[in-house]
Amino acid sequence: MQTSIYQQARITRDPRFDGVFFIAVKTTHIFCRPICPANLPHEKNVEYFQHAQQAMSQGYRPCLRCRPDSAPQSYAWKGVETTVHRAMKLLREHHDLTINDITLKLGISDRYLRQLFEKHLGLTPKQYQIFNRILFSKKLLHETAMDIETVAHASGFASSRRLQHNFKKITGLSPLQVRKKKINQNQYLSLKLHFRPPFNWHYIQAFLQKRAISGVEIVETNCYSRTFSIEGCKGWFAATYQPGKNYLLLEINLTKIEHLSLLLSNIERVFDLNADILQIQKQLIKSGIPKNRITDGIRLPGVWDTFEAGLRGILGQQISVKGAISLLSLLTQTLGEKVADKYYFPTPQAIIDSNLEFLKIPMSRKQTIRDFCEYYSCHPNHSPDEWIKIKGIGPWTIAYAKMRGLSEPNIWLQTDLIIKKQLDKYKIDSALSSPWRSYLTFQLWNMA
Template sequence: MSATYQQARLSRDPRFDGKFFVAVKTTHIFCRPICPANLPLEKNVEYYELAESAILSGYRPCLRCRPDSAPDSFAWQGVDTTLNRAIKLLKQYPELSINEITTKLGVSPRYLRQLFQHKLGMSPKQFQLFNKVLFAKRLLHESQISVEQVAMASGFSSSRRLQSQFKKITGLTPSNIRKVKSVSMPNQNINLKLNYRPPYHWEHIKDFLFLRAIKGIETITDNSYSRTFVIEQEPGWFKMTFNPKHTYFDLEIKLNNLSHLRSVIMNIERLFDLKADPVAIHNQLLATGLAKEHLVRGLRLPGVWNCFEAGCRAILGQQISVKSAISLLTKLSENLAEKHQTLAYFPSASAVANSNLEFLKIPNSRKQTLIDFASYMQNNEKNPLNHSIDDLILIKGIGPWTVSYVKLRGQSSPDIWLDSDLIIKKQLAQYKISPQKAEPWRSYLTLQLWNLA
């Protein structure tokens, strides 16, 4: 891979941003491959697939290209399921201890340490610490929240602990990073930049989400998407504005409890599929037999906020048009939405489970399926890792298509093949392709065939 990395570094190819990092031996600094600094000689560089690995080797993050702001790499997806889940949990819940993480994973601390050491060359504790420091650095660069709030959002027990670890790992203090005066922001919004790898087909994802937007909860303009959400009983709001010139989205978040900030950001990145490698996916889809002119370049999987919302959309959308399904979803929200001040939020599983849904003009059997689904999600929402979406098939009225749809949009699973979908069946009759050759990106093939229809 070093030859590929060398070529990408020399050309500053943005398609490789976040997939690897360039460490310069003479300066002891590591950069993104798109860094605008003068290019070092090849003999003076080392390549790392993870920013945390570069830190472990003694390199400091560049202050110019800021490796902390690079789009996350999916290099480890498919390598080891337990490792992938562990990395996700360590990033998403920085406040949790390693023992709490292993409990959620159902493995022993010793096994997890061995797994990380074998695959990444570092311990889970080191990975977690480096990741927390990188996230704190990002907040210090881009937001105006106080150092105390940065510590809370990045999972440190105190600002003193943050400053100590920050100095030890980066060689800098938070005050060295800050260029503007920090202010406490209990009621102000946080602004960040979320990078992606080009190309990114915003028009497609915008039109897809616009057609399925729930009035009062989601708002879509020519260049932005915004919505309300609830996380751990905490209400929030965000707005994503497409900025193609700089290959990032401008993100604005309103969230009172900053301990949930990292989880919210990761979910937004999933919702807009910012970790995707569009070039690799495009080439894989070409292998199925689809012609170049039939493929949307830069296609992304448009997600929804969580699996409960995705399930409601799937159940209410069974065997009816998208327009009719959104009409039912809007009615569901109008009657059961949570209200905080002037904003409405998608109904909770509890609200749906405890309603007779008499306001919905659908068969009673469909109502009961929705109620049973909501009851199941309510019973498991406190332990989302301890149940499988596949278990939804046990609920009367839920079939394989509904389960797959929840995975496709609620979890953004990349390899969901909806071959039982009526539109997909019609497209397969028209286009002679080999769907199995799209693995592990069959979700994108599903979306491409929907688009062709």
């Protein structure tokens, strides 16, 4: 059944399947995205792979025309083996981590990780890591004016020599052969992040604009920009929606290029670019939402991290969105670092060191904020579920932070007042929308 779907998507070049699978052509030893504009090969000459790295492990080279390195990610099989998914995510985001680092983070042995990868992907963790680094370096070579040494470090290679050796071995080309056209060197790094349609930019834009923190975020008609801190490195990015095109154009200011892959992954999460939204919407309709009430292409608009999401949740308790954002903006402009005309969201320590007298909120709420920041500082790798220990933080705040700060897809805010009203109005069985109840939440909010 799946093969027949892939066949139809390949023939029609359906953009909704971009990144869901890849097509390898036996006669040319090249693999492509379903949207590749090249002449269609005969079905007998192709085979299908769910991941680009799997095609590379079989000796196929990435197409220079449709560029599989730029395809959106796909996690359709995520529920099959969450440990594999977590390992893949760590290997993609942290190019500086070794396989041993990954196993330590996951709390498993090297041997068990190899068994999982070979079972679910048909390749070793080391192969996946190298292939992923090659794909990332290929994207940078195509889209940026970085010199080869910088590309190497951004991709996780110790030197340009190691990059060139592995690149030639796997793709059959040198990095300079891939970089055929000269790209003008801009002041800031520019990259594209692709997504599968439908993508409701106008919904995300309106949602984020209403909740934008003054000085940190700027939301315009087709552009969202903000400052950020990642692994202790500060910078900013602007993501511009391209009407009629299935990608966001990024402009990035980043001081440590080694953090680029982690930055891009978090931007993808904030805009929920990797969601297979059509499959999600089908599930929501099964749960009881009338088909004519579904708003096409709604994603999960994320918050930069769980710390920011937690403070948004705490300050937003029992007041309007507008009131909460006013408090967040005041907090940021009082305690956040200012560089030129931009502010950076305050650190936990900056809040701990303040008496918060400028915030016109109850003392109990101020104490909750301080306790939250203390806990965050002392437990940097904790789960938001642990916040229940903090007086003043309840299940709703934790669930909200997980939904927007971690972009967990199956959060159900059943105690939310708007959700309760919508459930009274429509006959909806939320269990039938699992594992996409976060999307059900946003659809019901939008239907109010």
